[in-house]
Amino acid sequence: MRFAIQINEGPYTHQASDTAYQFTKAALEKGHEIFRVFFYHDGVNNGTRYTVPPQDDRNLQKLWSELAEKYKLDLVVCIAAAQRRGILDANEAKRQGKDGDNIAPGFRISGLGQLIEAGIQADRLIVFGD
């Protein structure tokens, strides 16, 4: 079966990203397909490579990046939500006249249409949030 995942909250503050990660990993290990993971609202904050969580804690950004690499996951950060919250890739940084970017490996910035498309293409959309 083909799943799509929507994550509405950033890492650490709410459990949403943790639960979504465990669900996604379990689905992949069962042989299901993940069409896309879409990060919306504060969820875009999962995609910054600037985080440095305590050494004895999980690093959610790295967990997502590694899962993406292993399974060729499509991790999409919503551009409108990212602009409000300060998540940039090199292109966006240039376009907005910012002096740096912070997107993490395996994440890409794109539009809300990618969420709608995920809803259309996937058999099930699962939303994790506050």
Place this chain on the structure above:
Amino acid sequence: MRFAIQINEGPYTHQASDTAYQFTKAALEKGHEIFRVFFYHDGVNNGTRYTVPPQDDRNLQKLWSELAEKYKLDLVVCIAAAQRRGILDANEAKRQGKDGDNIAPGFRISGLGQLIEAGIQADRLIVFGD
């Protein structure tokens, strides 16, 4: 009177930063002193200069930076909370081996002791959160 302000949530997602800003501005305009504004939890996300909100919307980071400049406000971002969420100044970036930083003008990163000190030194601590 001397106030201290604690902000627990990031910009846009919750109204906490908006309300805290309006309160702080009103207090200053009434001649009160603001000992410190302390950004904790997701509140640290108010201090990134990478945000690009829609042109017809308020820019909370800029509003805080401008208020800080006008009134010599002390805007402190909690270091532990900032590390979890990817807010860095140049020192922190170097210390953590990151390739850039995103702290906004007028904000500084420091420890939780600054919040306790604010509680001790101020006549009133006001907390804005979720």
Place this chain on the structure above:
Amino acid sequence: MSTLHTVNKSAYERNALKSCLDHALPGDAILLIEDGVLAARKGGSIAPALTAAKASCKIYALGPDLAARGIVAGQVLEGIETVDYAGFVDLAAGASRVCAWL
């Protein structure tokens, strides 16, 4: 000396206002802000609890938050006073401590 309690959550969604009312002492002030102001509208199921609390506490609602949510003057419960941000500052300065029910 008295406490200023702030409530920023909808009483229809969360238990923050109820918990605040349970812990406010006679003479305390309660200020409804952000989504907390939704409780201040006449006719809602939370209105009787607020009306009862008025007997011992002074209750305020932040005007800009009422306006944002389309609650106009005549729709605010009798006896709830509307204040602006400067009024919020005065209430905080006038109390001995501020307790936020987040």
Place this chain on the structure above:
Amino acid sequence: MSTLHTVNKSAYERNALKSCLDHALPGDAILLIEDGVLAARKGGSIAPALTAAKASCKIYALGPDLAARGIVAGQVLEGIETVDYAGFVDLAAGASRVCAWL
């Protein structure tokens, strides 16, 4: 075909579980996750509502979330089935749609 409803909020703090129960149809499944699992503990004031819902819906709770919050096996309400993340995936795959009550 049936719906899988997820509830991730404490029923003692918010109205999400109540709203979910109000909109679940007979044959639907309800999965308590994150702070939502707190409702699954025996003896709480929300227990009768969940017990009543069991008559028409199947109710599940996420085991790792129960464990994190110190709710051990014998303390879970009778008839609530504990599942792991793989079981969550199976429930989502087995329903026609997933509705999150955030």
Place this chain on the structure above:
Amino acid sequence: MSDEQAKKKFFYLNRKAPYGTIYALESLEVVLIGAAFEQDVSLAFVDDGVFQLMDNQDAAGTGMKGFSKIYRALGDYEVRKLYVEKESLETRGLSIEDLMPITYEDENEDYAEKPSIILVGKSELAKIIADQDVVMSF
């Protein structure tokens, strides 16, 4: 997605008040983008979500951007089914007269203005949910 058979039923579940959090606004942004995909779209306003449709919203004093006008424009985006739950209104002391009027022009009836808001009871809404393909929660 021009094939009628391929249309999916998208359902936006709005349970939160506006302004205190951004969910109402960012939900609307999804609806507007989603309209271009020509799916079957319904919005539901349940619990505090009914406050999103309050008439006379004026956010200027808070410093935030008001966005209530967008709801009125939904008809232009072919978004015409706004289910509002009766019980949620009643609990909050509201009636449909307290909500802003939202209409669309019916091209099959000489562009007559018709109301987009549909009052439903919770048992009716439960059946509507059970008929959807994709449920987006905010």
Place this chain on the structure above:
Amino acid sequence: MSDEQAKKKFFYLNRKAPYGTIYALESLEVVLIGAAFEQDVSLAFVDDGVFQLMDNQDAAGTGMKGFSKIYRALGDYEVRKLYVEKESLETRGLSIEDLMPITYEDENEDYAEKPSIILVGKSELAKIIADQDVVMSF
């Protein structure tokens, strides 16, 4: 701040469950840092905050870091007043036996172990709040 007169009463109001959100953990981090400032410190566990003190917490299966052991160490930081509200426990079907034992060593009584948890009714807690200088809410 060595002058006894200058001590302030700090009150940490914990109303949220652990793990679903980070507030419980980051509140504890403030308490630990704050202990070095030698103020008069009280913690209150009200509403879902009482779940923070549940015995037998094991977060391993969620991938999150468990932190319940920190509560047991509070005594070493001279944090000895943990007010737990009776009514909050009762609503949730809990009793004090469901909470982890938390103690401190009383240096005035030959380091005897004494319980840090103090059960209080809500009217009693209301009076305790009215006696504080600084209320930190999470």
